[in-house]
Amino acid sequence: MKSEIKIGVLVSGGGTNLQSIMDACAAGEINGRVVCVISNVADAFALERARQAGIPAIFLNHRDYAGRRSYDEALVEALKGHEVDLVVMAGFMRIITEVLLDPFPQAVMNIHPSLLPAFPGLYPQRQALEYGAKVSGCTVHFVDAGTDTGPIIAQAAVPVLENDTEEALSARILMEEHRIYPEAVKLFAQGRLTVEGRRVVVAPE
Known part of the structure; x- marks a missing residue:
């Protein structure tokens, strides 16, 4: 082990x-x-x-x-x-x-409250609502020199509801963040993540 x-x-x-x-x-x-x-x-x-x-x-x-x-x-x-x-x-x-x-x-991780590459940077939930997106979510990625541009490790989709507010959407996305971020760290700890170009490959257990 x-x-x-x-x-x-x-x-x-x-x-x-x-x-x-x-x-x-x-x-x-x-x-x-x-x-x-x-x-x-x-x-x-x-x-x-x-x-x-x-x-x-x-x-x-x-x-x-x-x-x-x-x-x-x-x-x-x-x-x-x-x-x-x-x-x-x-x-x-x-x-x-x-x-x-x-x-x-390849050992710096970040989580961002959108489905990257959509809506990088600040206020992504607000960006999603203003754009009229039907689905948002969150992304765990390795960090590179760009803004929210690193290779993607894990993502979770969250539907955007009619009459959604920034606060309500953010709260639902945060619940998914709490689920997928520990999972991504777990995969790293298991040595199962490798980066090939832009793709993060997850090795089987």
Whole structure:
């Protein structure tokens, strides 16, 4: 059996996806554990979730750094200090650079609340409603240098209902995020993900 992986989570908000991954680790569904949680927001509730679980909770203020690259250097130092194998972005509201990506090749994941490549960037639920999409959803992908452009690991579809609001659609998508993000991390921990061009191939168990 493969040894458990060490997961570092980057987050800017409440951390519900962080919680779903911590819960899956605690239940033995993921052969891994969250070893640090890093936020660029001092009062992000995600940090409190980490503290309550006995996980190092680190506040790194991006305003203390000259730019994205120097901030990413600090992130890498913290992640490497905890011997992280997989970096999970869970509502981390920062554009990251190759300074962070290069030390973790094909080992930085993100979740986005749309069916990529549709509606990348900010406010994807609002974009879907304004466009008149009939189906939205969420996507787990490996992160590359683009904005929500990395190879897709998993997706879940969520219907857009008549008279839907941004808040209602977001809440239904979030339920699917909590399901597929731990599943993607589980596959990574099992060593079953390989990237071939733009495709992520999932090896059978």
